[in-house]
Amino acid sequence: MTVVEANGARIPAIGLGTMTLKEAAGVELIAHALKLGYRHLDTAQAYGNEREVGEALRASGVPREQVFITTKIFRDRLEPGEFERAMDESLERLQVPFVDLVLIHWPNPDVPLPGTIASLCSVKRAGKTKNIGVSNFTVALLEEATRIADEKIATNQIEVHPFIDQSKVMTACKSHGMAVTAYCPIARGHVPGNETLTRIGKAHGKTPAQVSLRYLVQQGMVVIPRSSNKERLAENLAIDDFTLTAAEMAEISKLKKPDGRVVNPAFAPKWD
Numbered sequence: 001m002t003v004v005e006a007n008g009a010r011i012p013a014i015g016l017g018t019m020t021l022k023e024a025a026g027v028e029l030i031a032h033a034l035k036l037g038y039r040h041l042d043t044a045q046a047y048g049n050e051r052e053v054g055e056a057l058r059a060s061g062v063p064r065e066q067v068f069i070t071t072k073i074f075r076d077r078l079e080p081g082e083f084e085r086a087m088d089e090s091l092e093r094l095q096v097p098f099v100d101l102v103l104i105h106w107p108n109p110d111v112p113l114p115g116t117i118a119s120l121c122s123v124k125r126a127g128k129t130k131n132i133g134v135s136n137f138t139v140a141l142l143e144e145a146t147r148i149a150d151e152k153i154a155t156n157q158i159e160v161h162p163f164i165d166q167s168k169v170m171t172a173c174k175s176h177g178m179a180v181t182a183y184c185p186i187a188r189g190h191v192p193g194n195e196t197l198t199r200i201g202k203a204h205g206k207t208p209a210q211v212s213l214r215y216l217v218q219q220g221m222v223v224i225p226r227s228s229n230k231e232r233l234a235e236n237l238a239i240d241d242f243t244l245t246a247a248e249m250a251e252i253s254k255l256k257k258p259d260g261r262v263v264n265p266a267f268a269p270k271w272d
Protein backbone atom coordinates (compact mmCIF):
# COMPACT_ATOMS: atom_id res chain seq x y z
CA MET A 1 0.00 0.00 0.00
CA THR A 2 1.13 3.57 -0.72
CA VAL A 3 2.66 5.30 2.29
CA VAL A 4 2.54 9.08 2.73
CA GLU A 5 5.68 10.50 4.34
CA ALA A 6 5.36 13.78 6.22
CA ASN A 7 7.58 15.36 8.86
CA GLY A 8 8.97 12.01 9.98
CA ALA A 9 5.66 10.11 9.90
CA ARG A 10 5.02 7.24 7.48
CA ILE A 11 1.23 7.02 7.15
CA PRO A 12 -0.48 4.25 5.12
CA ALA A 13 -2.46 6.17 2.50
CA ILE A 14 -5.68 4.24 3.11
CA GLY A 15 -6.96 4.09 6.68
CA LEU A 16 -10.18 2.77 8.10
CA GLY A 17 -12.48 5.44 9.54
CA THR A 18 -14.03 3.77 12.58
CA MET A 19 -16.60 6.33 13.72
CA THR A 20 -19.83 4.36 14.54
CA LEU A 21 -18.04 0.97 14.42
CA LYS A 22 -18.72 -0.17 17.97
CA GLU A 23 -19.46 -3.12 20.24
CA ALA A 24 -19.10 -6.74 19.07
CA ALA A 25 -20.11 -5.98 15.47
CA GLY A 26 -17.55 -3.16 15.36
CA VAL A 27 -14.78 -5.40 16.68
CA GLU A 28 -15.64 -8.05 14.08
CA LEU A 29 -15.67 -5.53 11.24
CA ILE A 30 -12.43 -3.78 12.22
CA ALA A 31 -10.67 -7.15 12.63
CA HIS A 32 -12.01 -8.16 9.21
CA ALA A 33 -10.64 -4.93 7.70
CA LEU A 34 -7.19 -5.74 9.11
CA LYS A 35 -7.38 -9.23 7.60
CA LEU A 36 -8.29 -7.64 4.25
CA GLY A 37 -5.09 -5.59 4.41
CA TYR A 38 -5.99 -2.30 6.13
CA ARG A 39 -2.93 -1.15 8.10
CA HIS A 40 -4.20 2.17 9.45
CA LEU A 41 -7.07 2.66 11.91
CA ASP A 42 -8.57 6.06 12.70
CA THR A 43 -10.34 6.30 16.05
CA ALA A 44 -11.07 9.09 18.57
CA GLN A 45 -12.08 9.46 22.18
CA ALA A 46 -15.31 11.03 20.95
CA TYR A 47 -16.25 7.87 18.98
CA GLY A 48 -16.38 5.82 22.18
CA ASN A 49 -14.74 2.85 20.44
CA GLU A 50 -11.07 2.85 21.41
CA ARG A 51 -11.62 -0.37 23.39
CA GLU A 52 -13.13 -2.01 20.32
CA VAL A 53 -10.24 -0.85 18.11
CA GLY A 54 -7.69 -2.37 20.53
CA GLU A 55 -9.70 -5.57 20.80
CA ALA A 56 -10.03 -5.86 17.01
CA LEU A 57 -6.29 -5.40 16.58
CA ARG A 58 -5.58 -8.26 18.99
CA ALA A 59 -8.31 -10.46 17.46
CA SER A 60 -6.99 -9.93 13.91
CA GLY A 61 -3.63 -11.53 14.64
CA VAL A 62 -1.91 -8.72 12.70
CA PRO A 63 1.21 -7.65 14.62
CA ARG A 64 0.84 -4.30 16.41
CA GLU A 65 3.93 -2.87 14.69
CA GLN A 66 2.29 -3.34 11.27
CA VAL A 67 -0.72 -1.16 12.10
CA PHE A 68 -0.75 2.64 12.24
CA ILE A 69 -3.16 3.72 14.97
CA THR A 70 -4.48 7.28 15.20
CA THR A 71 -6.58 8.61 18.03
CA LYS A 72 -7.85 12.12 18.82
CA ILE A 73 -8.32 14.09 21.99
CA PHE A 74 -11.59 16.01 22.10
CA ARG A 75 -11.95 19.76 22.58
CA ASP A 76 -13.10 19.48 26.21
CA ARG A 77 -9.75 17.99 27.30
CA LEU A 78 -7.26 20.43 25.82
CA GLU A 79 -6.08 22.11 29.05
CA PRO A 80 -2.48 21.23 29.97
CA GLY A 81 -2.53 18.36 32.45
CA GLU A 82 -5.98 17.31 31.32
CA PHE A 83 -4.62 16.60 27.84
CA GLU A 84 -1.93 14.26 29.22
CA ARG A 85 -4.52 12.46 31.37
CA ALA A 86 -6.76 12.04 28.31
CA MET A 87 -3.81 10.58 26.37
CA ASP A 88 -3.15 8.03 29.13
CA GLU A 89 -6.83 7.05 29.16
CA SER A 90 -6.75 6.43 25.40
CA LEU A 91 -3.72 4.15 25.74
CA GLU A 92 -5.45 2.31 28.57
CA ARG A 93 -8.61 1.76 26.47
CA LEU A 94 -6.64 0.72 23.39
CA GLN A 95 -4.36 -1.44 25.54
CA VAL A 96 -1.21 -0.26 23.77
CA PRO A 97 1.86 1.52 25.21
CA PHE A 98 1.81 4.14 22.45
CA VAL A 99 -0.18 5.17 19.39
CA ASP A 100 1.31 6.14 16.03
CA LEU A 101 -0.47 9.48 15.87
CA VAL A 102 -2.51 11.62 18.25
CA LEU A 103 -4.52 14.61 17.04
CA ILE A 104 -6.19 17.61 18.61
CA HIS A 105 -9.66 16.65 17.32
CA TRP A 106 -11.12 20.17 17.10
CA PRO A 107 -9.66 23.56 18.08
CA ASN A 108 -11.24 25.25 21.11
CA PRO A 109 -10.95 29.06 21.28
CA ASP A 110 -11.64 28.96 25.05
CA VAL A 111 -8.38 27.09 25.67
CA PRO A 112 -5.17 28.96 24.72
CA LEU A 113 -3.43 27.06 21.93
CA PRO A 114 0.16 27.37 23.32
CA GLY A 115 -0.67 25.23 26.37
CA THR A 116 -2.35 22.53 24.28
CA ILE A 117 0.48 22.44 21.76
CA ALA A 118 3.02 22.14 24.60
CA SER A 119 1.03 19.16 25.95
CA LEU A 120 0.79 17.64 22.46
CA CYS A 121 4.59 17.89 22.07
CA SER A 122 5.17 16.52 25.58
CA VAL A 123 3.16 13.32 24.98
CA LYS A 124 5.35 12.68 21.95
CA ARG A 125 8.54 13.22 23.94
CA ALA A 126 7.16 10.89 26.63
CA GLY A 127 6.88 8.12 23.99
CA LYS A 128 3.08 7.90 24.18
CA THR A 129 2.74 8.68 20.49
CA LYS A 130 5.16 8.37 17.59
CA ASN A 131 3.75 11.42 15.80
CA ILE A 132 1.53 14.41 16.53
CA GLY A 133 -1.08 16.19 14.46
CA VAL A 134 -4.13 18.40 14.41
CA SER A 135 -7.60 18.18 12.92
CA ASN A 136 -10.03 20.81 11.66
CA PHE A 137 -7.32 23.47 11.84
CA THR A 138 -7.63 26.52 9.59
CA VAL A 139 -4.70 28.31 7.92
CA ALA A 140 -4.46 30.81 10.82
CA LEU A 141 -4.51 28.04 13.43
CA LEU A 142 -1.90 26.05 11.50
CA GLU A 143 0.38 29.08 11.35
CA GLU A 144 0.02 29.60 15.10
CA ALA A 145 0.50 25.91 15.92
CA THR A 146 3.63 25.52 13.79
CA ARG A 147 5.13 28.71 15.27
CA ILE A 148 4.68 27.38 18.81
CA ALA A 149 5.40 23.66 18.39
CA ASP A 150 8.89 22.37 19.09
CA GLU A 151 8.02 19.00 17.54
CA LYS A 152 7.02 18.56 13.88
CA ILE A 153 3.28 18.35 13.18
CA ALA A 154 2.70 15.43 10.81
CA THR A 155 -0.81 16.06 9.51
CA ASN A 156 -3.97 18.14 9.54
CA GLN A 157 -7.03 15.88 9.29
CA ILE A 158 -9.77 17.79 7.47
CA GLU A 159 -12.85 17.15 5.37
CA VAL A 160 -11.81 16.55 1.75
CA HIS A 161 -13.76 15.00 -1.14
CA PRO A 162 -14.61 16.14 -4.68
CA PHE A 163 -17.39 18.53 -3.57
CA ILE A 164 -15.39 20.81 -1.21
CA ASP A 165 -12.69 23.39 -1.95
CA GLN A 166 -9.93 23.02 0.65
CA SER A 167 -7.17 24.50 -1.51
CA LYS A 168 -6.17 27.24 0.96
CA VAL A 169 -5.65 24.99 3.95
CA MET A 170 -4.05 22.30 1.79
CA THR A 171 -1.48 24.81 0.52
CA ALA A 172 -0.70 25.78 4.12
CA CYS A 173 -0.23 22.09 5.07
CA LYS A 174 2.12 21.59 2.15
CA SER A 175 4.20 24.65 3.05
CA HIS A 176 4.80 23.12 6.50
CA GLY A 177 5.58 19.63 5.15
CA MET A 178 2.38 18.20 6.64
CA ALA A 179 0.23 15.48 5.12
CA VAL A 180 -3.44 16.16 4.49
CA THR A 181 -5.63 13.39 5.90
CA ALA A 182 -9.00 13.47 4.15
CA TYR A 183 -11.99 12.62 6.33
CA CYS A 184 -15.39 11.97 4.76
CA PRO A 185 -13.53 11.04 1.56
CA ILE A 186 -16.75 9.72 0.01
CA ALA A 187 -18.72 12.70 1.31
CA ARG A 188 -20.80 10.49 3.62
CA GLY A 189 -22.69 8.88 0.79
CA HIS A 190 -22.91 11.83 -1.64
CA VAL A 191 -20.22 10.36 -3.90
CA PRO A 192 -21.96 7.11 -5.01
CA GLY A 193 -24.81 8.73 -6.98
CA ASN A 194 -22.68 11.32 -8.72
CA GLU A 195 -22.92 11.16 -12.52
CA THR A 196 -19.39 12.37 -13.37
CA LEU A 197 -17.74 10.01 -10.87
CA THR A 198 -19.89 7.13 -12.10
CA ARG A 199 -18.95 7.76 -15.74
CA ILE A 200 -15.22 8.10 -14.97
CA GLY A 201 -15.40 4.96 -12.81
CA LYS A 202 -17.01 2.96 -15.65
CA ALA A 203 -14.05 3.77 -17.91
CA HIS A 204 -11.75 2.06 -15.37
CA GLY A 205 -14.10 -0.69 -14.16
CA LYS A 206 -14.33 1.09 -10.79
CA THR A 207 -17.11 2.51 -8.59
CA PRO A 208 -17.67 6.23 -7.88
CA ALA A 209 -16.36 5.70 -4.31
CA GLN A 210 -13.13 4.22 -5.67
CA VAL A 211 -12.78 7.15 -8.08
CA SER A 212 -13.18 9.63 -5.22
CA LEU A 213 -10.60 7.82 -3.06
CA ARG A 214 -8.19 7.50 -5.99
CA TYR A 215 -8.63 11.22 -6.80
CA LEU A 216 -7.51 12.12 -3.27
CA VAL A 217 -4.66 9.58 -2.95
CA GLN A 218 -3.35 10.56 -6.39
CA GLN A 219 -2.90 14.10 -5.00
CA GLY A 220 -0.75 12.74 -2.17
CA MET A 221 -3.42 12.65 0.52
CA VAL A 222 -4.21 10.03 3.13
CA VAL A 223 -7.88 8.88 3.08
CA ILE A 224 -9.88 7.31 5.90
CA PRO A 225 -13.16 5.99 4.44
CA ARG A 226 -15.59 4.21 6.74
CA SER A 227 -17.85 1.31 5.88
CA SER A 228 -19.88 -1.10 7.96
CA ASN A 229 -20.13 -3.47 4.99
CA LYS A 230 -17.47 -6.11 4.24
CA GLU A 231 -17.72 -5.81 0.45
CA ARG A 232 -17.40 -2.05 0.57
CA LEU A 233 -14.43 -2.35 2.96
CA ALA A 234 -12.67 -4.42 0.28
CA GLU A 235 -13.83 -2.05 -2.47
CA ASN A 236 -12.37 0.98 -0.69
CA LEU A 237 -8.99 -0.71 -0.42
CA ALA A 238 -8.79 -1.60 -4.12
CA ILE A 239 -7.64 1.71 -5.58
CA ASP A 240 -3.96 1.08 -6.25
CA ASP A 241 -4.51 -0.68 -9.60
CA PHE A 242 -5.71 2.24 -11.72
CA THR A 243 -4.68 5.81 -12.47
CA LEU A 244 -6.91 8.75 -13.28
CA THR A 245 -5.78 10.79 -16.30
CA ALA A 246 -4.93 14.48 -15.98
CA ALA A 247 -8.18 15.28 -17.85
CA GLU A 248 -10.22 13.13 -15.41
CA MET A 249 -8.51 14.75 -12.40
CA ALA A 250 -9.33 18.20 -13.84
CA GLU A 251 -12.95 17.22 -14.48
CA ILE A 252 -13.39 15.93 -10.90
CA SER A 253 -11.84 19.11 -9.49
CA LYS A 254 -14.72 21.05 -11.10
CA LEU A 255 -17.28 19.28 -8.86
CA LYS A 256 -16.44 21.60 -5.93
CA LYS A 257 -19.42 23.65 -4.75
CA PRO A 258 -19.88 26.32 -2.04
CA ASP A 259 -22.28 24.18 0.02
CA GLY A 260 -20.27 20.96 -0.35
CA ARG A 261 -19.15 20.74 3.29
CA VAL A 262 -20.72 17.83 5.19
CA VAL A 263 -19.34 18.28 8.74
CA ASN A 264 -19.96 21.70 10.27
CA PRO A 265 -20.84 21.60 13.98
CA ALA A 266 -21.70 24.79 15.91
CA PHE A 267 -18.24 24.74 17.54
CA ALA A 268 -16.38 24.61 14.20
CA PRO A 269 -13.78 27.35 13.57
CA LYS A 270 -14.37 30.03 10.92
CA TRP A 271 -13.39 28.01 7.85
CA ASP A 272 -11.00 29.42 5.24
Ligand SMILES: NC(=O)c1ccc[n+]([C@@H]2O[C@H](COP(=O)([O-])OP(=O)(O)OC[C@H]3O[C@@H](n4cnc5c(N)ncnc54)[C@H](OP(=O)(O)O)[C@@H]3O)[C@@H](O)[C@H]2O)c1
Pocket (backbone or CB within 6 Å): 016, 017, 018, 019, 020, 042, 043, 105, 135, 136, 157, 158, 182, 183, 184, 185, 186, 187, 188, 189, 192, 207, 209, 210, 224, 225, 226, 227, 228, 229, 232, 233, 235, 236, 263
Ligand atom coordinates in the same frame (compact mmCIF):
# COMPACT_ATOMS: atom_id res chain seq x y z
N1 LIG B 1 -11.55 14.70 12.42
C1 LIG B 1 -12.84 14.85 12.34
O1 LIG B 1 -13.42 15.82 12.85
C2 LIG B 1 -13.66 13.82 11.59
C3 LIG B 1 -14.98 14.13 11.20
C4 LIG B 1 -15.70 13.16 10.50
C5 LIG B 1 -15.12 11.94 10.20
N2 LIG B 1 -13.84 11.66 10.62
C6 LIG B 1 -13.20 10.35 10.33
O2 LIG B 1 -13.33 10.07 8.96
C7 LIG B 1 -13.95 8.81 8.78
C8 LIG B 1 -14.74 8.79 7.49
O3 LIG B 1 -15.73 9.79 7.47
P1 LIG B 1 -17.28 9.44 7.54
O4 LIG B 1 -17.42 8.13 8.15
O5 LIG B 1 -17.95 10.57 8.18
O6 LIG B 1 -17.72 9.50 6.00
P2 LIG B 1 -17.32 8.69 4.66
O7 LIG B 1 -16.25 7.71 4.90
O8 LIG B 1 -17.12 9.70 3.58
O9 LIG B 1 -18.70 7.96 4.31
C9 LIG B 1 -19.17 6.89 5.03
C10 LIG B 1 -20.51 6.48 4.42
O10 LIG B 1 -20.31 6.07 3.07
C11 LIG B 1 -20.81 4.74 2.87
N3 LIG B 1 -19.82 4.01 2.06
C12 LIG B 1 -18.59 3.59 2.43
N4 LIG B 1 -17.96 3.00 1.41
C13 LIG B 1 -18.80 3.03 0.36
C14 LIG B 1 -18.71 2.58 -0.99
N5 LIG B 1 -17.63 1.96 -1.44
N6 LIG B 1 -19.78 2.77 -1.79
C15 LIG B 1 -20.91 3.38 -1.33
N7 LIG B 1 -21.05 3.84 -0.07
C16 LIG B 1 -20.00 3.67 0.77
C17 LIG B 1 -20.92 4.13 4.26
O11 LIG B 1 -22.03 3.28 4.29
P3 LIG B 1 -21.86 1.70 4.64
O12 LIG B 1 -21.39 1.65 6.07
O13 LIG B 1 -23.25 1.16 4.45
O14 LIG B 1 -20.86 1.16 3.66
C18 LIG B 1 -21.15 5.36 5.14
O15 LIG B 1 -22.54 5.65 5.22
C19 LIG B 1 -14.78 8.62 10.06
O16 LIG B 1 -15.13 7.29 10.28
C20 LIG B 1 -13.82 9.17 11.08
O17 LIG B 1 -12.84 8.18 11.39
C21 LIG B 1 -13.10 12.60 11.29
